Structure formats: C-alpha cells, structure tokens
Amino acid sequence: MKLICTQDNFKKAITNSERIVSRQNTLPILNNILLEASKGYLKITATNLEIGIEIKIGAKIEKEGRITVPAKLLGNFSSNLTEGENMDIEATDQNLKIKNGSTKAMIKGFSAEDFPLIPQKNTEKALGIAITQLKDIFSKILISVAHNEARQELTGVNVTFGEKELLFASTDGFRLSEYVLKLNEGSVNRERYSELMEKTKNIIIPTNTLLELNRIISNNFEDGEVGIFIEEGQIFFEVREIKLVSRLINGKYPEYKHIMPQNYKTTITGERKVLQNALKIAGVFVNNKSNEVVLKIDAGENKIIIDTKSAEVGENSTEINFKAQGESQEIVFNLKYLLEGINVVTTNSLALSANSDSSPVAIRELDTKTGEPLNNFTYIIMPIKN
Amino acid sequence: MTNEELWQSALNEIELSISKANFITWLKGTRIISNTEGKIVISVPNGFAKEWLENKYNAYILKALRNIQPDIKSATCLIATPKEEYLPRKESMMDAIIAPQKNDSRIEKKNFTVNIENNLNPKYTFENFIIGGNNELAHAACVAVSQNLGKIYNPLFIYGGVGLGKTHLIQSIGNKILEKNPAFKVKYITSERFTSNLIDALQNQKINEFKEYYQKMDILIIDDIQFISGKEKTQEEFFHIFNYLYQLNKQIVLSSDRPPKSIQILEERLRSRFEGGMIADVSSPDLETRLAILRKKVADEELEISEDALLFVATNIKNNIRELEGALNRLIVSSQLTGAEITVAFAKNQLSELISSGIKKGITPKHIIKAVSAFYDIDQNDLVLKNRKKEIVRPRQVAMYLLRSEIDFSYPGIGEKLGGRDHTTAIHAFEKISKNLLTDAKLNEEIAQIKNQLYKLD
Numbered sequence: 001m002k003l004i005c006t007q008d009n010f011k012k013a014i015t016n017s018e019r020i021v022s023r024q025n026t027l028p029i030l031n032n033i034l035l036e037a038s039k040g041y042l043k044i045t046a047t048n049l050e051i052g053i054e055i056k057i058g059a060k061i062e063k064e065g066r067i068t069v070p071a072k073l074l075g076n077f078s079s080n081l082t083e084g085e086n087m088d089i090e091a092t093d094q095n096l097k098i099k100n101g102s103t104k105a106m107i108k109g110f111s112a113e114d115f116p117l118i119p120q121k122n123t124e125k126a127l128g129i130a131i132t133q134l135k136d137i138f139s140k141i142l143i144s145v146a147h148n149e150a151r152q153e154l155t156g157v158n159v160t161f162g163e164k165e166l167l168f169a170s171t172d173g174f175r176l177s178e179y180v181l182k183l184n185e186g187s188v189n190r191e192r193y194s195e196l197m198e199k200t201k202n203i204i205i206p207t208n209t210l211l212e213l214n215r216i217i218s219n220n221f222e223d224g225e226v227g228i229f230i231e232e233g234q235i236f237f238e239v240r241e242i243k244l245v246s247r248l249i250n251g252k253y254p255e256y257k258h259i260m261p262q263n264y265k266t267t268i269t270g271e272r273k274v275l276q277n278a279l280k281i282a283g284v285f286v287n288n289k290s291n292e293v294v295l296k297i298d299a300g301e302n303k304i305i306i307d308t309k310s311a312e313v314g315e316n317s318t319e320i321n322f323k324a325q326g327e328s329q330e331i332v333f334n335l336k337y338l339l340e341g342i343n344v345v346t347t348n349s350l351a352l353s354a355n356s357d358s359s360p361v362a363i364r365e366l367d368t369k370t371g372e373p374l375n376n377f378t379y380i381i382m383p384i385k386n
Numbered sequence: 387m388t389n390e391e392l393w394q395s396a397l398n399e400i401e402l403s404i405s406k407a408n409f410i411t412w413l414k415g416t417r418i419i420s421n422t423e424g425k426i427v428i429s430v431p432n433g434f435a436k437e438w439l440e441n442k443y444n445a446y447i448l449k450a451l452r453n454i455q456p457d458i459k460s461a462t463c464l465i466a467t468p469k470e471e472y473l474p475r476k477e478s479m480m481d482a483i484i485a486p487q488k489n490d491s492r493i494e495k496k497n498f499t500v501n502i503e504n505n506l507n508p509k510y511t512f513e514n515f516i517i518g519g520n521n522e523l524a525h526a527a528c529v530a531v532s533q534n535l536g537k538i539y540n541p542l543f544i545y546g547g548v549g550l551g552k553t554h555l556i557q558s559i560g561n562k563i564l565e566k567n568p569a570f571k572v573k574y575i576t577s578e579r580f581t582s583n584l585i586d587a588l589q590n591q592k593i594n595e596f597k598e599y600y601q602k603m604d605i606l607i608i609d610d611i612q613f614i615s616g617k618e619k620t621q622e623e624f625f626h627i628f629n630y631l632y633q634l635n636k637q638i639v640l641s642s643d644r645p646p647k648s649i650q651i652l653e654e655r656l657r658s659r660f661e662g663g664m665i666a667d668v669s670s671p672d673l674e675t676r677l678a679i680l681r682k683k684v685a686d687e688e689l690e691i692s693e694d695a696l697l698f699v700a701t702n703i704k705n706n707i708r709e710l711e712g713a714l715n716r717l718i719v720s721s722q723l724t725g726a727e728i729t730v731a732f733a734k735n736q737l738s739e740l741i742s743s744g745i746k747k748g749i750t751p752k753h754i755i756k757a758v759s760a761f762y763d764i765d766q767n768d769l770v771l772k773n774r775k776k777e778i779v780r781p782r783q784v785a786m787y788l789l790r791s792e793i794d795f796s797y798p799g800i801g802e803k804l805g806g807r808d809h810t811t812a813i814h815a816f817e818k819i820s821k822n823l824l825t826d827a828k829l830n831e832e833i834a835q836i837k838n839q840l841y842k843l844d
Contacts, residue, residue, distance in 0.1 A: 026407045026410055026411055027407045027408065027411045028407070047434065049411070049432065049434045049435075050432070052433075052434065116434050116437070116438060117434070117437035117438055117441055117442070118434070118437070119433030119434060119436065119437050120437075232464075232465050232466075233432065233433065233465030233466070234432065234433040234465065245433065247431075247432040247433065287688075289686065289687075311685045311686070311688055312685060312686070
C-alpha cells in the first residue's frame with residue numbers, strides 16, 4: 001500500500017473513527033484501525049462490534065493494499081502533525097510508514113486479515129433527515145435516556161414509524177422526551193419506508209450510536225442530510241464520506257402514549273430564561289438528597305412562586321410573572337429533572353402544563369407568533385408524590 | 387439429535403481450532419434456529435458476527451457440522467432477536483414513567499452510584515465531613531491537597547483505625563478536584579484491587595498498559611495501603627508508578643490503618659517514600675464530635691429525634707463512626723417500622739445488643755488477669771506481687787491496658803487489683819501501651835490474641 005493524501009483529511013478521518021475504538025476488549029485487533037487503499041481513495045475503518053465506522057478520503061493511490069495499526073497511537077500521532085503538509089503513507093510488511101513535512105514515523109501494525117468485517121447494507125435508503133434537524137432532535141431526546149443497564153430497552157432511543165412522521169422517544173422511568181419529526185416527502189423512499197412500516201412498528205437505537213453520530217455531525221457538518229438505512233437488527237447512517245453502522249437494541253419499548261395527557265387543567269406560559277434563572281437560584285438551596293422544588297401556580301394573579309428548602313443551608317423563594325390559564329396548582333418536582341427539560345427548550349418562551357400534583361406534567365416550546373404550545377417536542381415529568 | 391445438541395458439539399469442535407478470544411467474540415450467543423434438509427440457519431446477535439461467521443469461519447463451521455452430520459449442505463447466518471430470557475415483567479412495571487418517591491432515604495441512597503472510571507463515590511465530600519479534634523489535622527491536610535494538587539503534601543498519608551473516616555476524607559479530595567475541574571484524571575482504588583488488577587495484567591501480559599494507565603493519573607488515591615505488605619511484585623510495580631507520578635508532581639494520597647513504619651514487610655524504599663510527605667492520623671472521635679455527626683445525619687434525613695436520645699447513642703457507641711451511624715440507622719428503621727417515637731428508652735431498648743458488645747458483658751478483671759497470665763505463661767500472683775523483672779513488667783502493663791480499654795475499669799481500681807499500686811502507675815501503663823501499639827506490630831498481635839482468648843473464656 002502506498003499513497004499520498006492531505007494531512008487535514010487524514011487527521012479528521014482518524015479523529016472521527018478513533019473515538020469508537022474500545023479500550024478494553026477480548027479481541028486485541030479491535031484496538032486497531034484498518035487502513036485500506038483502493039482506487040482513488042483511502043478507507044479508514046474502526047469498530048467496537050456494536051458500532052462500525054467507515055470513512056473514505058480522497059487520496060492519490062500508488063499501490064493498493066491494507067494494514068491495521070493501533071488506533072490510539074495513530075490518533076495521538078496524527079492529531080499533532082503539521083497543518084497543510086501532505087502525508088506520504090506506505091505500508092511494507094507489517095509496518096506503516098508515514099511522512100509528513102519534516103517528521104517521519106514507522107508504526108508497527110498487524111495483518112488486516114483478522115480485522116472484523118463491517119456489515120454492508122443490502123437495502124435501499126429508507127429516509128433522510130436534515131443535519132440541522134437531527135442536531136435539534138438529539139439535544140432534546142438524549143437527556144432522558146436511562147443509563148442504568150437494568151432495562152436494556154430504555155438505554156436506547158425509540159423511533160416509531162408513522163405514515164407522515166417519525167416519533168423519537170426516550171425515558172429513564174422518571175421523565176420522558178418525545179420529538180415528532182414531520183417527514184419531508186422529498187427525503188423519504190416511500191417504497192422502502194412502507195415495507196419497514198409493515199414489518200416493524202418501531203426500532204430502538206443504542207444511545208452510544210446516536211451520541212457518536214451527533215459528535216460526527218456536530219464536528220464536521222453544518223448542513224446536508226444523513227441517509228438512513230434500516231435492516232433486520234441493524235441500522236446504517238451515511239453522511240457524505242462517513243458511514244456508520246450499528247446494532248439495534250432488541251426488546252419491547254414500553255407503551256408511553258397513554259401517559260401523555262391529552263388535555264391540561266392548567267397551562268402557564270412565559271419566558272424560558274426567567275424560569276430557568278429562578279430554578280437555578282432555587283438549586284442553591286435544594287436538599288441534595290431529595291432535590292425537591294415546589295412550584296406554586298397562582299392562576300388568578302398570573303404568577304408562580306418557586307420554593308426550595310434545605311435543613312442544612314436554608315431556604316429560598318422566588319416569585320415570577322407567568323401567564324396562567326386554568327386552575328391554581330401546587331406541585332413538587334425533582335429540580336434536576338425539571339431544569340434539564342427546560343434547558344433544552346430552544347424557543348424564547350415555553351409552556352408548562354399540569355393537571356394535578358400527582359399526574360404527568362408537560363413542558364413544551366411556544367410558537368412565538370401564535371403564543372400556542374408547539375406539539376413537536378414534549379417533555380413529560382412526573383411530580384414527586386406527597 | 388436436536389439442533390441444540392448439534393450446535394453444542396459443533397461449537398466444542400470449533401473451539402479447538404480458533405483462539406479463545408475469537409471464540410467468545412464471534413460465537414457467543416449463537417444458536418441454530420433451523421435445519422431443513424441439511425441447510426442450517428444460525429442466529430447471531432449482530433451484523434458483525436454474521437459477516438465474520440459467513441465469510442471467515444464458514445469453513446470451520448461447515449467442517450465441524452459435517453463431522454457430526456455428514457449431510458449438512460450449507461450454513462447461513464441470520465441476525466435475530468434472542469428469545470426473551472428474562473421473566474416477563476408485571477404490568478405496572480411496563481409503565482414508561484413513574485413518580486419519584488418523596489424523601490425515601492433508602493431509595494435515594496441508591497442514587498449515589500460509584501463512578502466506574504475513577505471509583506469515587508460522590509457521597510463523600512468535605513461538605514458533609516464532620517471535623518473534630520480527632521481529625522482536624524487530617525482534614526486540613528486533605529483540603530490543602532485538594533486546593534494545591536501535588537505541590538504541598540506529596541504523598542499525603544492518612545492513617546487511623548477502622549470506621550473513622552479515612553475513606554471519606556481521601557475520596558473527598560478526589561470529588562473536590564473533579565468538581566473544580568472534571569478534566570482531571572482521578573483514580574481511587576483499594577490496594578487489594580490494585581493488586582488483583584496487577585495480577586490480571588501480569589497474566590494477560592498487559593503490564594505495560596497497566597502501568598501506563600496509572601501513570602496518566604493526575605491524582606492517585608490508594609486506600610488501605612497496608613495490604614500490600616508482603617506482596618513483593620505489587621510493591622515493586624507500585625514503587626515505579628509512585629516514582630513516576632512523584633517526579634511529575636502528581637498527587638498521591640494513601641491511607642492505612644497504621645503509620646508507615648508499622649506496616650510489616652514493606653520495602654524500605656517505599657516506607658521512606660511514604661514518610662516523605664505529610665502523615666496525618668485520624669483517631670476516635672470525642673463525645674462532642676460524635677454528637678455532631680449524629681445531629682448532622684438527623685438533619686440530612688430530616689428526622690425528629692430527641693436530643694437526649696442522640697446523646698445516649700453518642701455516649702454509648704464510642705469506638706467508631708461506622709458503628710455510630712449503624713446504631714442510628716437501626717433506630718430510624720425500627721422506629722419507622724413500629725411507628726414509635728425515638729426516645730432514650732426506645733434507644734436503650736433497641737441498642738442494648740450493640741452497646742453491650744462494646745463493653746463485653748460478663749468480662750471481669752479476673753478474666754483479664756487470667757488471660758494475660760496464661761498468654762505470657764506466668765503465674766497470676768507474679769502480676770500482683772512487687773516484681774520488676776522485665777518479663778513480668780510488660781504483661782502487667784498489658785493487663786492494666788486491657789482492664790482500662792476492655793471493661794473501662796477506673797485507674798485507682800486497676801492499681802488496687804494488681805497489688806495495690808498507685809493509680810498513676812496504671813495511667814502510665816495504659817498510655818505506654820497505647821503509644822507502643824501504634825508502632826509495635828508484635829505488641830499489636832499479642833493484644834489481639836489475648837482479646838481473642840478473653841472473649842472465648844466466658
């Protein structure tokens with residue numbers, strides 16, 4: 001194998017792929033990255049057997065071939081190279097020789113024979129999602145995923161296929177995020193999508209996969225689209241020269257629709273920042289164990305009083321003006337869960353809707369023009385039982 | 387032959403031709419789902435296994451299968467959902483979200499999960515550490531270290547008996563540092579874990595990775611370092627890691643149940659290094675500190691317990707903070723169960739067992755004198771008589787020490803029992819033995835053995 005490519009492309013590809021290489025593994029070859037030179041491009045592959053990543057970069061290939069080298073080593077080396085210089089890469093026997101500007105390196109590698117084969121897709125693209133939209137979805141959905149392995153299915157994000165929309169949902173048992181993505185007809189392969197809808201109602205994508213995808217798109221792309229291919233037990237993402245494949249989580253995702261209230265007795269609306277600040281102040285006085293914050297909604301006066309109290313440090317009470325419709329309420333929340341939901345709201349104003357002090361409460365974004373709650377993102381949180 | 391049997395015998399054969407790591411990686415969780423006219427379909431857990439088995443191991447698999455059933459034609463893989471192996475959940479569990487419980491301390495405790503990477507338990511912080519005369523110095527040293535990593539007291543060596551808060555202090559350092567800068571690499575590990583990780587690394591020829599891993603740390607906290615006593619290889623590797631980190635001004639924090647010079651079988655070069663930084667001890671808390679600890683805990687849990695009852699607990703449970711908290715927990719739980727208010731009488735009743743085990747029932751001065759004389763093989767009368775032979779003086783002092791420490795006998799009483807000696811003699815003996823216990827390992831052992839004997843006597 002012998003080739004020339006730019007340092008910039010090479011470094012980016014190594015950084016993007018090196019991250020998923022697991023540090024601890026029964027199979028030593030999994031600590032490696034595979035470099036493959038074939039006509040016109042260099043392909044870089046890495047996997048931890050849950051996620052696989054393939055990145056193609058343009059290169060002048062003088063001789064085709066393949067080799068694997070330790071990922072960490074290559075990552076440390078390439079991230080510090082001189083910018084703007086080309087890289088001369090050559091593999092002889094089991095050694096990888098790299099020349100970049102004034103520096104030369106020889107990295108001991110292994111034969112590519114034992115490197116895992118990355119599953120390749122056999123089906124047509126099912127749909128595409130705009131990168132800007134994906135970033136928004138990830139920021140809102142990934143907060144509620146369960147980290148506890150006890151319920152495997154909750155460690156992933158549930159995606160339900162609807163005729164006109166995709167429903168993303170995540171929950172850790174205490175709160176739930178749901179994002180409704182209207183399908184863009186131009187990006188959906190109707191034939192393949194209908195096939196999918198017939199076979200499966202939903203899939204569960206591992207959180208790590210989405211975090212990885214999020215990192216890749218956030219670090220590399222401003223716009224464009226991610227192509228999504230779904231098959232039995234696995235999912236493929238393609239964005240320009242980067243391909244990501246992941247297993248899907250087996251299991252039955254809990255029914256959650258019946259938890260989301262259809263109507264609310266009380267809805268308060270107002271500026272997100274005001275509520276956010278009041279809650280952050282409250283956080284100083286919260287009892288570290290129970291994390292309780294009390295929201296008193298005074299519908300008649302159009303205000304909310306936020307109270308926290310801790311036997312150790314003292315207490316705090318903040319009054320803020322919010323527009324309130326419906327009944328007055330007094331609800332106890334876990335401050336962490338409440339604040340996390342509010343933090344991901346991207347609009348200036350938000351709506352908080354409740355029925356009672358013991359039923360699910362919803363946080364939604366507010367349409368600036370109509371002043372009505374938007375229904376594409378809903379954050380459901382359970383009040384603390386009294 | 388069923389599919390399971392067929393696959394099991396095939397696996398047994400394949401296992402012989404490939405490495406263990408490969409076998410586990412690629413063939414774990416596979417099974418035959420159908421066998422129609424010699425066409426085998428194998429279910430695999432993911433796409434990677436499918437690709438590998440179909441493309442790389444197909445020959446092995448076919449060969450193994452054909453050895454058992456010669457008419458096998460082909461073997462293909464299918465990514466399949468494994469059968470539901472766990473028990474079906476109850477309906478109520480299927481609800482996506484549930485209300486968090488209000489202030490249930492037993493549930494809330496579980497929220498403190500130990501970080502897998504650095505092993506720190508977030509519940510240990512300086513903020514919830516109660517400072518008293520017994521631990522003032524150690525606390526100040528730990529706080530100073532957390533503010534000035536690797537610069538002032540390096541290494542920091544904290545020692546003291548069990549359940550006095552060593553672990554709390556040293557973990558607080560780690561938590562404080564992470565709170566200030568999450569990018570810092572912090573590792574907390576017990577020396578026992580350190581040893582077993584080292585052995586694993588040696589076995590798997592990963593010793594370099596092991597070393598590299600520890601050498602990356604900005605602060606390395608090792609708990610119960612006395613357990614590396616006598617483990618030569620561990621001491622050697624630890625020595626190198628220690629030196630490496632020390633050279634780079636990285637912080638090292640150690641804890642032990644005794645000072646460095648009393649750790650037996652510790653290489654001299656390690657001992658001198660341990661002593662090279664700051665050594666601070668934590669001792670048993672005084673009554674005020676014990677009371678403060680209880681009050682703090684009660685406030686944390688937002689409970690109502692009368693001051694008298696707390697005082698009762700603090701007065702009677704003396705030796706160790708862990709026992710103190712255990713006693714309080716016991717009171718809380720039993721009061722929650724019975725609905726009774728926690729009063730002095732209630733506490734007395736509930737803790738009778740714990741308290742009496744502190745000062746063991748039924749042990750009299752006679753027992754102690756008997757046990758001591760039996761252990762040192764001298765006549766009981768020699769202990770009492772005026773005799774300043776060295777072989778008698780020391781056992782006599784030990785006896786005085788035990789009379790004081792085990793049954794809380796008064797100093798004048800001790801003097802009286804042992805031949806009408808002055809109470810100052812008894813005080814001197816008690817203090818001398820207490821002091822020697824910190825440094826003299828042999829004495830430690832002797833006392834432990836006598837105690838064992840004592841509590842068997844009855």
